[in-house]
Amino acid sequence: MASAIRIDGKAKAAELSEKIKEETAALAGNHGIKPGLAVVIIGEDPASQVYVRNKKRTADACGFHSIQHSLPADVSQRDVLDLVASLNEDKAIHGILVQLPLPDHLDEHQITQSIAPSKDVDGFHYINIGKLTAGDTADAFVPCTPAGCMLMIEDHLGADLSGLSAVVIGRSNIVGKPMASLLLARNATVTITHSRTKDLPAVVRGADIVVAAVGRPNMVGGDWIKPGAVVIDVGINRVETEVDGETKAKLIGDVNYDEASEVAKAITPVPGGVGPMTITMLMANTLRSAKLAAGLVD
Ligand code: NAD
Numbered sequence: 001m002a003s004a005i006r007i008d009g010k011a012k013a014a015e016l017s018e019k020i021k022e023e024t025a026a027l028a029g030n031h032g033i034k035p036g037l038a039v040v041i042i043g044e045d046p047a048s049q050v051y052v053r054n055k056k057r058t059a060d061a062c063g064f065h066s067i068q069h070s071l072p073a074d075v076s077q078r079d080v081l082d083l084v085a086s087l088n089e090d091k092a093i094h095g096i097l098v099q100l101p102l103p104d105h106l107d108e109h110q111i112t113q114s115i116a117p118s119k120d121v122d123g124f125h126y127i128n129i130g131k132l133t134a135g136d137t138a139d140a141f142v143p144c145t146p147a148g149c150m151l152m153i154e155d156h157l158g159a160d161l162s163g164l165s166a167v168v169i170g171r172s173n174i175v176g177k178p179m180a181s182l183l184l185a186r187n188a189t190v191t192i193t194h195s196r197t198k199d200l201p202a203v204v205r206g207a208d209i210v211v212a213a214v215g216r217p218n219m220v221g222g223d224w225i226k227p228g229a230v231v232i233d234v235g236i237n238r239v240e241t242e243v244d245g246e247t248k249a250k251l252i253g254d255v256n257y258d259e260a261s262e263v264a265k266a267i268t269p270v271p272g273g274v275g276p277m278t279i280t281m282l283m284a285n286t287l288r289s290a291k292l293a294a295g296l297v298d
Pocket of ligand 1: 169170215237278
């Protein structure tokens with residue numbers, strides 16, 4: 001019998017989206033401002049197409065001005081940089097997102113860093129990374145996935161994590177490192193682990209908070225989890241499974257949910273946990289950017 005609370009990311013994201021919609025309507029009504037989100041997608045990667053479609057649909061549902069630029073896979077670096085430069089100048093656009101990964105011939109670093117920090121709603125620009133790392137979380141655009149994870153952690157442990165130990169599995173710039181910075185800013189004692197960590201299960205067993213962002217299906221077993229821990233599973237892994245003699249694809253996380261939910265206090269499922277929160281945080285960042293541009297944030 002599972003005992004952990006199942007953290008419903010879908011419900012939390014829906015609740016947050018409602019607030020964003022209300023604030024967006026108020027911004028339009030009181031100030032005539034509509035948050036503007038521009039999404040740039042390059043090439044035909046099917047997973048990216050799905051992500052971008054969902055982002056546009058959510059932005060439209062929030063009442064944003066949302067535009068999409070679809071560029072061919074063989075677009076030149078210069079053309080991408082020119083497009084970003086024009087979006088940087090566009091007063092109707094408050095958030096710019098270039099969907100990753102990019103085709104191999106493009107310089108991802110140069111493109112990401114060409115987005116104006118004030119419109120960098122993905123939080124990938126070095127200015128925003130620097131602010132976050134310096135503990136200036138209120139002023140930075142924080143990457144959407146860890147920002148969403150943090151809200152779910154707060155729901156279960158409060159805003160001050162003093163005295164609690166957090167282990168982040170994975171050290172990517174998109175998830176692991178910013179997640180660790182956010183946890184540190186909330187006074188948790190943070191350990192970042194990765195593929196070269198020795199005896200990972202033993203390290204994870206000491207954690208009151210576990211955030212797994214690896215990309216290895218069911219890697220974290222129930223016997224890795226400290227009783228009463230809060231477990232956030234960022235991993236999204238597509239695996240093949242047999243259903244009534246048919247092979248079907250399904251999504252699972254980095255944590256063995258059934259095992260871990262026997263031990264944890266609260267745990268996110270995959271799907272329906274971190275994923276829905278990520279898109280909602282993108283909307284939250286874009287709304288905040290629009291307010292900042294209008295001088296409506298202290
Ligand atoms: P990444 O490949 O950039 O980083 C993976 C990290 O895992 C690396 O730091 C690596 O050192 C570590 N790692 C690899 N093997 C390991 C092992 N055996 N033990 C411990 N650490 C190991 O990936 P990412 O972009 O950070 O994404 C991680 C996962 O999260 C992926 O499954 C991705 O699809 C998912 N993701 C989900 C969302 C969401 O919205 N839910 C957003 C971003 C990423």
